[in-house]
Amino acid sequence: MAAGVAAWLPFARAAAIGWMPVANLPMPVAPAGKNKRQDEMIILNVSGRRFETWRNTLDRYPDTLLGSSEKEFFYNEETKEYFFDRDPDVFRSVLNFYRTGKLHYPRYECISSYDEELAFFGIISEIIGDCCYEEYKDRKRENAERLMDDQEDNKDAKPPNMTCRETMWRAFENPHTSTMALVFYYVTGFFIAVSVITNVVETVPCGTSPNQKEVPCGERYTVAFFCMDTACVMIFTVEYLMRLFAAPSRYRFMRSVMSIIDVVAILPYYIGLVMTDNEDVSGAFVTLRVFRVFRIFKFSRHSQGLRILGYTLKSCASELGFLLFSLTMAIIIFATVMFYAEKGSSSSKFTSIPASFWYTIVTMTTLGYGDMVPKTIAGKIFGSICSLSGVLVIALPVPVIVSNFSRIYHQNQRADKRRAQKMQKARLARIRISKQGTSNAFLHSKRNGLFSEAPEFTQLPYKMNLSEQSSTEEDQRLNKSTSLLESQHHHLLHCLEKTTNHEFVDQQYYQQSYLEAGLQNYPSRSPSLSSRDGVSGTCCTRRSKKQHAPLQNASGPAHMQPLTQVHAHPRGLQELSTIHIQPLSTSRSSLNMRVDEPASLNCQSSQITTAIISIPTPPVTTSDGDAHLRAGPAHQNVVKVSAL
Amino acid sequence: MGIQGMELFAIAVVIILFMAVLKQFGIFEPMSSFEESSDSDLELSTVRHQPEGLDQLQLQTKFTRKELQSLYRGFKNECPSGMVDEETFKTIYSQFFPQGDATTYAHFLFNAFDMDRNGSIRFEDFVIGLSVLLRGSVTEKLNWAFNLYDINKDGYVTKEEMLAIMTSIYDMMGRYTYPCVRDEAPSEHVDKFFQKMDKNRDGVVTIEEFIETCQKDENIMNSMQLFENVI
Numbered sequence: 001m002a003a004g005v006a007a008w009l010p011f012a013r014a015a016a017i018g019w020m021p022v023a024n025l026p027m028p029v030a031p032a033g034k035n036k037r038q039d040e041m042i043i044l045n046v047s048g049r050r051f052e053t054w055r056n057t058l059d060r061y062p063d064t065l066l067g068s069s070e071k072e073f074f075y076n077e078e079t080k081e082y083f084f085d086r087d088p089d090v091f092r093s094v095l096n097f098y099r100t101g102k103l104h105y106p107r108y109e110c111i112s113s114y115d116e117e118l119a120f121f122g123i124i125s126e127i128i129g130d131c132c133y134e135e136y137k138d139r140k141r142e143n144a145e146r147l148m149d150d151q152e153d154n155k156d157a158k159p160p161n162m163t164c165r166e167t168m169w170r171a172f173e174n175p176h177t178s179t180m181a182l183v184f185y186y187v188t189g190f191f192i193a194v195s196v197i198t199n200v201v202e203t204v205p206c207g208t209s210p211n212q213k214e215v216p217c218g219e220r221y222t223v224a225f226f227c228m229d230t231a232c233v234m235i236f237t238v239e240y241l242m243r244l245f246a247a248p249s250r251y252r253f254m255r256s257v258m259s260i261i262d263v264v265a266i267l268p269y270y271i272g273l274v275m276t277d278n279e280d281v282s283g284a285f286v287t288l289r290v291f292r293v294f295r296i297f298k299f300s301r302h303s304q305g306l307r308i309l310g311y312t313l314k315s316c317a318s319e320l321g322f323l324l325f326s327l328t329m330a331i332i333i334f335a336t337v338m339f340y341a342e343k344g345s346s347s348s349k350f351t352s353i354p355a356s357f358w359y360t361i362v363t364m365t366t367l368g369y370g371d372m373v374p375k376t377i378a379g380k381i382f383g384s385i386c387s388l389s390g391v392l393v394i395a396l397p398v399p400v401i402v403s404n405f406s407r408i409y410h411q412n413q414r415a416d417k418r419r420a421q422k423m424q425k426a427r428l429a430r431i432r433i434s435k436q437g438t439s440n441a442f443l444h445s446k447r448n449g450l451f452s453e454a455p456e457f458t459q460l461p462y463k464m465n466l467s468e469q470s471s472t473e474e475d476q477r478l479n480k481s482t483s484l485l486e487s488q489h490h491h492l493l494h495c496l497e498k499t500t501n502h503e504f505v506d507q508q509y510y511q512q513s514y515l516e517a518g519l520q521n522y523p524s525r526s527p528s529l530s531s532r533d534g535v536s537g538t539c540c541t542r543r544s545k546k547q548h549a550p551l552q553n554a555s556g557p558a559h560m561q562p563l564t565q566v567h568a569h570p571r572g573l574q575e576l577s578t579i580h581i582q583p584l585s586t587s588r589s590s591l592n593m594r595v596d597e598p599a600s601l602n603c604q605s606s607q608i609t610t611a612i613i614s615i616p617t618p619p620v621t622t623s624d625g626d627a628h629l630r631a632g633p634a635h636q637n638v639v640k641v642s643a644l
Numbered sequence: 645m646g647i648q649g650m651e652l653f654a655i656a657v658v659i660i661l662f663m664a665v666l667k668q669f670g671i672f673e674p675m676s677s678f679e680e681s682s683d684s685d686l687e688l689s690t691v692r693h694q695p696e697g698l699d700q701l702q703l704q705t706k707f708t709r710k711e712l713q714s715l716y717r718g719f720k721n722e723c724p725s726g727m728v729d730e731e732t733f734k735t736i737y738s739q740f741f742p743q744g745d746a747t748t749y750a751h752f753l754f755n756a757f758d759m760d761r762n763g764s765i766r767f768e769d770f771v772i773g774l775s776v777l778l779r780g781s782v783t784e785k786l787n788w789a790f791n792l793y794d795i796n797k798d799g800y801v802t803k804e805e806m807l808a809i810m811t812s813i814y815d816m817m818g819r820y821t822y823p824c825v826r827d828e829a830p831s832e833h834v835d836k837f838f839q840k841m842d843k844n845r846d847g848v849v850t851i852e853e854f855i856e857t858c859q860k861d862e863n864i865m866n867s868m869q870l871f872e873n874v875i
Contacts, residue, residue, distance in 0.1 A: 012778035020867040027867040378654040502821040510820040
């Protein structure tokens with residue numbers, strides 16, 4: 001329950017008097033407000049700085065350290081204060097959380113120290129208010145990345161007993177680990193450079209020969225170039241095979257970008273060897289030679305900057321896509337306009353719209369070759385608009401790309417945007433689960449039978465000593481698993497149930513009983529019959545043990561029950577090994593037992609799957625652990641019956 | 645030759661661009677400048693209400709000084725302006741009943757507390773109401789309950805009023821109840837209520853009938869004492 005409204009609980013309870021004259025049933029006893037102390041001040045001494053607050057303020061969140069009895073461990077008898085040896089600055093935020101109900105993250109705080117304080121005081125970080133949550137998450141992500149970087153840097157420490165294969169792989173990935181690796185690294189780099197220069201020089205015209213035409217060097221010194229090419233390809237092939245051998249996961253290695261570049265770099269040579277000097281395929285052969293230029297990409301293993309550029313472009317894919325899209329739109333629009341504007345003029349170069357594309361692109365990128373120029377006035381007007389807008393369209397996405405690059409360059413890593421979205425969903429799911437706790441908490445308490453006992457006690461005057469006798473045991477359990485505030489709230493809800501003579505149930509149970517009510521029209525499947533042979537297997541697997549109890553026949557769909565005798569149930573807090581529907585009984589004890597769904601339900605309809613009954617709460621501190629553990633297995637059984 | 649189609653279009657575009665440039669310089673203002681004047685009116689900041697002094701409240705209610713202090717602290721925490729309007733009240737009250745819809749009943753409650761009918765509950769109203777509910781005599785409490793049921797405050801509780809109240813109470817239960825709340829449940833409950841309370845069968849319940857019947861019913865008398873020590 002939210003902190004602030006805890007202050008209004010007395011009011012809500014007082015207003016319940018409005019239901020009393022209307023109710024037909026007697027009301028349950030109010031929970032014992034024993035040790036009803038006057039609201040007192042608590043002094044919290046955090047490393048010398050004293051904070052004072054009311055006890056009620058801290059009690060608002062009973063599942064945190066300060067709100068539960070865990071703080072008694074820190075109580076100092078002599079000075080009558082609670083002493084915490086923690087950071088007082090962060091404690092301010094923590095205490096403000098109790099006061100205002102909102103947790104804020106101060107920007108000047110270090111994220112990990114803040115996290116530690118939150119963990120110490122038992123507050124989950126998802127509760128941070130929306131005003132500060134983005135900042136918190138960003139800082140946390142940055143910190144995590146930085147830690148990951150640190151870990152990667154420590155990889156140089158060589159673990160002993162590496163196989164030959166692992167040594168080789170390490171040598172390939174981190175060249176500075178050994179001298180051999182360094183040598184290898186430089187040698188390959190040299191040969192890549194040689195290969196690229198060879199390809200370039202091959203096409204340079206090399207002096208005149210006796211014929212009139214100038215001949216490129218490649219054709220003049222064919223043998224020399226061929227030998228050079230062969231040598232480079234040998235080295236590259238050997239390197240590729242060695243990497244393939246050393247890779248821990250060959251399949252993954254073969255799919256990686258670098259290996260594809262390697263393959264593309266050496267393949268043309270082999271294809272060229274295989275192919276004969278055939279006229280038909282010589283065109284294709286020439287094309288293949290183009291791929292030799294991909295060898296230059298092998299440099300990216302040697303250059304960090306190149307890799308970062310690659311990452312940047314990949315991560316800015318959406319901005320680049322937007323740029324491309326808007327450019328395309330603009331090109332088409334302006335090309336069309338220019339074409340129709342220039343249609344009238346004679347000897348116009350704008351022969352078709354695709355022909356105008358060229359003009360538009362050249363103008364928008366402010367190249368302005370001048371090979372196509374508009375001649376009409378309309379054409380010139382639109383042409384000038386085109387060039388002005390071109391500057392804008394191109395200038396807009398560029399700063400985004402630049403800033404991305406600089407960020408990646410500094411951090412050397414980039415969190416996935418999709419992961420952030422998933423985390424946002426996960427956060428909301430976590431908060432929702434912890435909030436569901438409130439509405440489910442009441443149902444849990446009912447099932448655990450933690451209320452003080454039967455309504456007959458309302459006949460007697462409300463002196464608490466009477467209920468104390470029966471409920472001392474209950475009280476201990478009460479204190480362990482629910483706070484006074486919660487028990488008062490549950491009492492309020494219980495009064496409402498009594499007023500209207502209906503009970504709160506959770507969604508799943510409601511659907512079950514709804515289905516059952518529908519099926520009760522078939523006489524052959526009366527619940528009494530089926531519960532008796534319920535032990536036999538049905539198509540739905542049952543995992544809980546069954547207990548038979550006398551079951552009244554349901555004479556019709558559920559309807560409002562008359563007041564029945566209240567019988568104190570012999571077993572107080574029994575284990576919930578069955579689910580047992582008693583349609584007519586309104587005694588609260590019947591809540592503790594539920595019958596298995598009779599065989600009437602076929603598998604399809606009992607997809608009322610695993611319950612939401614389960615996890616009641618926000619972080620469980622140690623003091624609550626026992627009660628929850630006890631509730632746990634009981635709930636398990638409740639859940640499993642309806643699970644397929 | 646005359647002006648052709650495209651040229652006309654080009655000239656139109658040029659004129660539009662020219663107007664855009666002028667607008668930029670503020671020389672050429674469009675007609676819509678009159679709509680913006682409303683933005684300049686600042687909304688009146690919410691009025692802060694100070695309650696009467698502690699001594700006066702002590703005279704008017706049956707709470708001790710310390711109790712009043714702690715009540716005010718809780719109240720002020722939730723409503724720093726010192727007044728609760730109906731929407732806030734509904735929100736607060738709904739938080740206690742997560743499964744159902746408590747807004748209608750909260751509306752009736754609000755009217756019961758807001759004695760001077762000005763649309764907001766001040767601390768005095770709050771604390772005087774609480775004083776009746778928690779420290780008042782049984783007759784006073786019954787009076788308060790009757791006042792709650794009597795929606796139009798005419799001294800008679802009719803079946804329609806009672807039905808409205810009953811429906812709002814059943815609304816708070818929500819959908820997931822056992823047994824399911826049927827549509828006739830509130831009216832059946834109202835009929836039972838009237839059978840019990842309406843002695844002279846005139847279709848309305850007066851305050852005297854109400855108090856008389858309640859005083860004879862042990863359940864009700866006992867449950868009235870239920871919340872004595874809430875504060």
